[in-house]
Amino acid sequence: MSWELDWLENRARLSPKKTAIIDEMTNKAWTYQELNDRAISTASWLHNQGVKKGDRIALLSPNHICYFDLLFACGKMGAVFVPLNWRLSVQEINEILEDCKPILIGVHLQFSSIANQIDGPSSFLIGGTIYDEIVSYKKDECCSIDISETDPMVMIYTGGTTGKPKGVVLSHRSILWNAINTVLSWNLDAEEVTINYLPMFHTGGLNALCIPILLNGGTVVLADQFTGPGAVDSINQFRCTVILLVPTMYHMLIQTLEFQNNKFPDMKFFLSGAAPCPLQIYDAFQRKGLAFKEGYGLTEAGPNNFYISPEDAQIKRGSVGKPMLMNAIKILKADGKEAGTNEVGELLIRGKHSFTYYWNNDRATQETFKDGWLCTGDLAKRDEDGFYYIVGRKKDMIITGGENVYPLEIEHWLAAHPAVDEVAVTGLPDEKWGEIVAAFIVTKPPITLQDEELRAYCEPKLGRYKIPKRFIYLEELPKTHVGKIDKKKLIELCNKM
Structure with a gap:
């Protein structure tokens, strides 16, 4: 393996005794030297099992050092490496295994009961004495193989809320350049400490902060179960300097007494990702004088693509900032022309951090790349100062009576209503209008709302065609495995009503 690709080996040489990983639950810690030794031993064991270059190794595990x-x-x-979403059904997991055909799969003891239901690959257990032997296995010469920066390193399957999950192939180069770009653009240093609650089968859990911080010699605390009070305690206990959570987690966090009563003296900034963040979360952090901002990414690119300072984030609320140092961004309108100031179009990304291809899916790969640019399917705009805003998913845009409606604008306004706890807006089929705007509302108990009250609330702010024609009240909104509101399930729910 070329020296520049095995950066963990180099980091272990530079910072051998520095703490790399801490387990939140047990408080057990591993240095960079120990982390590298475990990786070498694991590679030696895999080599002894017959694993060769290009073979897939799957993993079904909660957040764990494995x-x-x-x-x-x-x-x-x-x-x-193919991390699997353990929240999927056994049938869905087996469909992914049939697609990627791994030679081995590691199964954590927590999921051992379904190990015999998994089709195809041989399995080994994570979390017991057998695994302890694997990570201390005698070292051999398996790591002397020639590896190119464009060789695949990780395959992460997309969420699949809009269809069959696709295997996103990330090369050594794409993972390394996302980390380099993040460290340089976000000004991370070797003293950073983060706690990771996001599932590590997701690019946000694996690549957003963990890999960049490890590359730079910082410390990653691995956590599995998120609660608002528990997160506050751990942030303070481990003296975290930066954290990435999804809006659903922030929604839970800011409602706790622990959040209200803590000053978070070591935190440089709180970062939100995976979905647009309601503006009332900005308010909660501003009231406490805490730095808060949003990021944007996707499995196929990064997932880090923009930088915004905490100061600008308060002025430009809802903005993800400006393109980072080592990637390029442009916005294309439906007519193929580049969008001007405050014009909405599809966001395109280019950089060495982009994915290589979709596994066994040439057609989808070709549809995603256009003249070297990655087409994200997300709609965005750029203001007069060069700050970018994510407007929503291209597929989520509502066309009602010939007018384009972007759900995020309506969601932000409805979420600001004092009686609304959560909201999602989507389009529903309609014979007259083509689509109508529908809002799914969760109220703060014990408050109830009437449609007329919400329509009157919307009238001063929103054009008439943007005001929801249908309000649907739910006890909770369905979420995906990474905490995003699942609009596909909301539409399915309406079809059953």
Whole structure:
């Protein structure tokens, strides 16, 4: 393996005794030297099992150090690491395994009961004495294989809320350049400490902060179960300097007494990702004088693509900032022309951090790339100062009576109503208008709302065609495995009504 690709080996040489990983639950810690030794031993064991360059190694596990053991072991020997979404059904997991055909799968003890229901690959258990032997296995020469920066290193399957999950193939180069770009653009240093609650089968959990911070010699605290009070305690206990959570987690966090009563003295900034963040969360952090901002990314690119300072984030609320140092961004309108100031179009990304291809899906790969640019399917605009805003998903745009409606604008306004706890806006089929605007509302108990009250609330702010024609009240909104509101399920719910 070329020296520049095995950066963990180099980091262990530079910072051998520095703490790399801490387990939140047990408080057990591993240094960079220990982390690298575990990866070498794991690679040696995999080699002894017959694993070769290009073979896929799958993992079904909650957040656990095994993610790094297998990720870095695969990186050293040219295998491809495939973390699996454990929240899927056994049938869905088996469909993914049939698609990627791994030679081995690691199954955490927590999921051992379904190990015999998994089709295809041989399995090994994570979390017991057998796994302890794997990560201390005698070292051999498996890591001397020639590996190119364009060789695949990780394959992450997309969420699949709009269809069959696709295997996103990330090369050594794409993972490394996302980390380099993040460290440089966000001004991260070797003293950063983050706690990761996002699932590590997702690019946000694996690549957004964990890999950049490890590349730069910082510390990652691995956590599994998120609660608002627990997160506050751990942030303070481990003296975290930066954290990434999804809006649903922030929604839970800011409502706790623990959040209200803490000053978070070590935190440089709180970062939100995975979905647009309601503006009342900005308000909660501003009232406490805490730095808060949003980011934007996707499995196929990064997931880090923009930078905004906490100061600008308060002025430009809802903006993800400006393109980072080592990537390019443009916005294309439906007519193929580049969008001007405050014009909405599809967001396109280019950079070495982009994915290589979709596994076994040439057609989808070709549809995603246009003249070297990655077409995200997200709609965005750029203001007069060069700050970018994500307007919503291209597929989520509502066309009602010939007018384009962007759900996020309506969601922000409805979420600001004092009686609304959560909201999602989508389009529903309609014979007259083509689509109508529908709002799904969760109220703060014990408050109830009437349609007329919400329509009157919308009238001063929104054009008449943007005001929802239908309000649907729910006890909770369905979420995906990473905490995004699942609009596909909302539409299915309406079809059953």
